[in-house]
Amino acid sequence: MSATVGNTGELRVIAARRSNTQQLREIWQYRELLLGLIRKELKVRYKNSVLGFFWSMAQPVFLLCIYSLVFSILDAGFDDFPIWILCGLVVWTLVSTTLSTSVQAITTNQHLVSKVAFPRAVMPLATLGSALVHFVLQSIALAVVLVIVRHPVDWEYVWLLPIAVAVLTLFLSSLALLLSTINVYARDTQHLLDLALVAMFWANPIVYAYQLSSDWFVDHGWPAWTPLLNPFTSVIIVFQRAIYGSAFVGDRQLLPDQGPLWYLGNLGILFLVAVVCCIVGLRMFDKAEGNFAEIL
């Protein structure tokens, strides 16, 4: 330990309100903690389980099998239907795990919140981080499957994938902040979210084709882009277009017959939405953060 204390220590200000940039700077300062919490969450979750990380694959694989089976019995699928499902499912698993774990990020860590000082935003973000780790592992597994079954991807669209993931991450981080805050004040949020997630699953073109819902809306006098109002859809169809590799199966249309820029445009809109949500989320979090310790 050094024997002297410098006068150049960094100045920190605690006040009732802070600007978004201050918040972001603080989160950046605590990036080590963020990584540490992600590591902790992964370690704790798979502790004492023999298969460890393989369990993170179990749920999507299981869902995949069930949906493939059910839809083939109903004869509602199409060629390479499991690949199609898999594209939507990896994205959806990221969304649903992030939302369902982040909603409780603060309420389940009462002991920390009331006793240790650190930017609380790190906690919901850490749940997103650990979901992202799983997402990466599942994506690798998906890639392996593609290689094994020699499924051709559409390289013209593959470059959109990292952008889609980045935009989705931004959007999810704003939702994680919002949900974790609201749940402190109203614990019903976590239960409502469970229901909402079930509805959201079917509202996304995961086990059916985007074109199917789009056509349905057109038939009922709505614009064709109505399904895109669901923010996760823009991301899911990028995955499907790039990895499933075709907008058509036979002469049946699955996805809009558009170039990569159309898909990029959708992501752009989602990006703007995500930025607005982030600002709102950070504001709200900042306002509530100082009271977490007393409410819990």
Next chain:
Amino acid sequence: MDAIVADNISKVFRLNEDPSQSIKERIVRMGRSRYRDFVALEPLDLTIAQGSTMGILGHNGSGKSTLLKCLSGILKPTTGTIQLRGRLASLLELGAGFHPELTGRENVYINAAFLGINRREIDRIFDDIVAFADLAQFIDEPVKHYSSGMYVRLGFAVAVNVDPDILLVDEVLAVGDEVFQRRCLDRIRHFQQEGRTIVVVTHAADLVRQVCDRAIVLHHGKLVADARPGEAIHVFREHLQGTMVEGGAAAPPPSGALRIVGATITHAHEAERRYIEPGEALEVRVMYESDIDVDSPTLEIVVHSADGQSVFAVDLDLAAHGLPPLGRSGCITVPFTSVPLLDGTFTVDFGLTDRRDPQHTAQRQGRDEFDVLNPTDGRGVAAVTVGRLQHRAG
């Protein structure tokens, strides 16, 4: 240079009158919630110079913990700003960030990360932490297998080894065994010598006198004193007395042939004053009733300190002091011309016995107290007066 500058900070807690936490209720009430504001901390300014040790005194509910939580950033103040210069570590809840399933090593990293410290720096101080906690053998065990002492030791080791510029200390010194407490105090002294800033929150006046060079007193969320420790403790005691309830109601009425029915302990010259200063005179009065004649009464007076130790005891043979035998009722006055005690609240037990017939005896225990308030910086238990110093060269 100031380490901590708190400018007009206050904390108001919103207490929900109707603590139903459901969305339905909220919608029904359309946001018109019934809240009651509770002012935990009234606006106050506080400046703590770098390298100084500041005590925050206050009884339970005075707002001292709220203030400390605001300083540490656990709570955000409702108004005002706090500027902190340098890294802050708190000994509020040792090991609060530990996860039981993770090993000591993993927890050290996470715990240090809570303090905003990067991995490389933790790598550098890791060995110091383990050595200080004396846990080298167990560091790769999950902390759920640790004893509570090991837990606290590891938490303490992290907090003091991360090279903090400002250290916040809560009642932590009250927990742990004596060895640990001494180690904490040693470490605090060491920190003082290194010119670090320390804030100690406590209601133990002695600790403040021992380590602090300044102290503030909070009373019902208000800052009532900001002074040298002696004066601050003085104010603290006076406020504490204001809140004390007159006790003794639970004691059974005295019975027996000889009874002590009351006692008062007052300052010898100012009867309304509720405390004495070290070395001042004290007057004790004992009221008795008796159904028998007591020819050789002995009055026993025992004074205990707050921790139960007997500070002094006397057996007064009243006849030898020239008093007549006891009548049916009366009052015995005992003046103590000088009470050389330092700080504290002292309890006085009385016993009145007939030496000839010891079965006639009356007791009055634990019901009477007096306070000694020490405005000076002297420490310890006894008030020793220092005469004129002399120095002869050679």
